[in-house]
Amino acid sequence: MEPIKVVVRYVDGRLVKGTTQDFFPNKDRFHLRPDTTNPEEPSEILIRDLKAVFFVKDFTGNQEYNERKEYGNGDTAQGRKVEVLFIDGEKLVGSTLGYDPNRLGFFLFPVDPESNNIRVFAVTASVKSVRYIQ
Numbered sequence: 001m002e003p004i005k006v007v008v009r010y011v012d013g014r015l016v017k018g019t020t021q022d023f024f025p026n027k028d029r030f031h032l033r034p035d036t037t038n039p040e041e042p043s044e045i046l047i048r049d050l051k052a053v054f055f056v057k058d059f060t061g062n063q064e065y066n067e068r069k070e071y072g073n074g075d076t077a078q079g080r081k082v083e084v085l086f087i088d089g090e091k092l093v094g095s096t097l098g099y100d101p102n103r104l105g106f107f108l109f110p111v112d113p114e115s116n117n118i119r120v121f122a123v124t125a126s127v128k129s130v131r132y133i134q
Helices: none
Strands: 004-010 015-020 029-034 043-046 050-056 080-086 091-096 105-110 117-123 127-132
Touching: 091 117
Parallel strands: none
Antiparallel strands: 004 015, 004 050, 015 029, 029 043, 050 117, 080 091, 080 127, 091 105, 105 117
8 A cells, every 4th residue: 555644633732744554444543654754663543542634635735825614606525514623623624425423533525625635534532513514
């Protein structure tokens, strides 16, 4: 499997950037190789410690870009449109194919196609609410 760029956000606010080759939404852990030029052994990451895993286009992003947080006329969605509010107050808007509050987490596809996030795996324990939108 090709390495995938991810940004791991912990519940306590820590952030780690790196690549993974073994993330699966039904597993309680995966391995992360830090984004460094020195080859390091990957670290084991436990999902229960996380807020979310952001699958990104690149690690730098664009700090000045203001990501769109609502659907416009003509926007299509893959799955159901949702607004996700995390316990830390962050809000993400996008679509999901399989939200189930009894699962470890779920994927969210951002509404803004220009977002640096390709998709986000939101950890259910870190989500305050999920609201379906029209």
